[in-house]
Amino acid sequence: MPKLVKDGAIIDDTWTRLDKPEGDAAEVNVPAGQVIVPLSVWQAQREQLQARDDIGVWLDSDESAFDLGDDAKQLPLVAVNLPAFMDGRAFSTARLVRERFGFSGELRAVGSFIRDQMCYLSRCGVNAFRFDDETIDLEKAKQSLQDFTEFYQAGVDQQQPLFRRRA
């Protein structure tokens, strides 16, 4: 089973992620089990999917936290996709999902990010990391979470900027 880093540990990924549909999002068959659906599928099938407790939603980099809005709160998992690691929109989206919409479940980074971004992503509220590339050495990647242990500015993880914490 594929693995991911969650809350600093390497564990099995028990979720499957559906690709964005080619056709009508309302027609997509969402299988049983833990499934992360694209935003469009969530929006089109909200009524049915809401009844389940094993549905997560992933936002692509051009999709906004505002499109999911308060729905986030009822989900166990939200994922932000980095189609290319240079596309930094997910950093802001993650913060908005956490700070604006009060999401407290699993916030996953998915896609083509690199381990050198994990520390920043975690400061933006991401607590789970699922690399598209399954050959990545997660033991090593995990260490990147410790790249910095002290920060100047506020983040999701540390709401007090350093200037307020300085003696």
Add this chain to the structure above:
Amino acid sequence: MYIYDQYDHEILRQRVAQFRDQTERYLAGDLSEAEFLPLRLQNGLYVQRLAPMLRINVPYGMLNSTQLRRLARIARDYDKGYCHVSTRQNIQYNWPALEQVPDILAELAEVEMHGTQSSGNCIRNVTSDQFAGVAPDEVVDPRPYCEIIRQWSSFHPEFAFLPRKFKIAVSGSQMDRAAIQVHDIGLQLVKNGAGAIGFKVLVGGGLGRTPVIGSVIREYLPQEHILTYLEAILRVYNLHGRRDNKYKARIKILVRAMGPENFAEAVEKEWEHLKDAPSTLRDEDIVRAKSYFTEPDYATLDDASAQAQLDQQAGENVPFSKWLMRNVRQHRVAGYASVTLSLKPTGIAPGDLTDAQLERIADLAERFSFGEVRTTHEQNVVLADVRKTDLLELWQAAKEAGFATPNIGTLTDIICCPGGDFCSLANAKSIPIAEAIQRQFTDLDYVYDLGDLDLNISGCMNACGHHHVGHIGVLGVDKKGQEFYQVMLGGNAGNEASLAKVLGPAFEAEQMPGVVQNLVNVYLENRTEEELFIDTYNRIGIAPFKERVYAKAS
């Protein structure tokens, strides 16, 4: 000057360790070229024409003697014995070896310096007025705010992968010496009717391929809100800036596409949620930041007698008097003056410094100016706090070291990017053009008679040499593999910011001194008593210049 505490040191130590590991992974083939690229850029490392180039931050231009000596040692031990002051107040090395960069960064960290975010699509080094804290026309000292912004932007987790690079400049004086209108964000410190400090906020300026003057999106932002407001601007930009085309990815394009009013509204809307968050500055936070920028230990001096002595010395020594006129400025404190060391003698690439010169500057700073200097975006160095009674001695010492060319603000104080000699993006060389123009104007009295005249040269449209805001701007262009130079007129970087207009078809390198001479002649023939070049241009327009230059050139 800001002094690091254990937090700053720890953060920087972790950064150096992180980059060392990244460099090792890259060299071992574990990190691809594409992955390493943004990581090395965010540590100041470019890959250039001849070798890597390493850009070292000089936050808002402030350096002390210890740092200067360390920069000298790095130039000697890791480079070819020189470095370069850039138009963003930074220091650049042209010949470091990739493998040694982590060691260089470790050496810098020991003296509270780094290359963090000096390149890449992130918030770059914050720049400011080189006369901050000492200028007579200052309303508020910008440096404490620059430092607050520096800390906020350093390793900002949300804004390290922006659509494009991002530059913030802060000015606290009546005269803008930080070119805030051509930055992604320009901040002008002001006092409101009640005397409270705040910022006028400009967004969406920038040079490069599409030069734009920034728009004011807020006339007055109380100082305590600066970080949350910046956060709101950056978030709007990060989410909405274009990423499909790097030439359209700057915030200036977004502001223009949305319209400044709509952009301002989006920022205000985002800010509503961020306002009053813990990042709001308390009085004590501002007081603390200011405590690093208190006055140096100025003596109580008799300005009248110091000035009288100076006048006498000037009367007896013509070269000294010329230097006083061009390179020395009024100071806020009685008996003191600010001195600009010129890095523009003819025949030296503008802004270049050798290791020995760096050490000389360190010595001069200790002897004459409380051990501190500032770099300028015009690529010079300032000793900000010199006793008037020391000026003669300083001048003699500066002359010996090659810094006393009395040309600050004149036609030969050229801003010039490294161009084709060093930069792999260049269309044409720029350093030899600067030199040829300097050689055309060797008669100092003639140059003085021209008064303030900004001539800026870039080797390509990226505009590192600020050619759009030169009174005379020169842009290197490539036509079928041959180097040509396009001339522009009417740019201005200060309060009356304006963008230069193209004069006409481009010239060959050999023609350039003659072209500039022609432009100067048109000015001399048309000016009124008090007019500077830019004033005459604004009055008579581009046509007379165009006529003359192309009549003679063809």
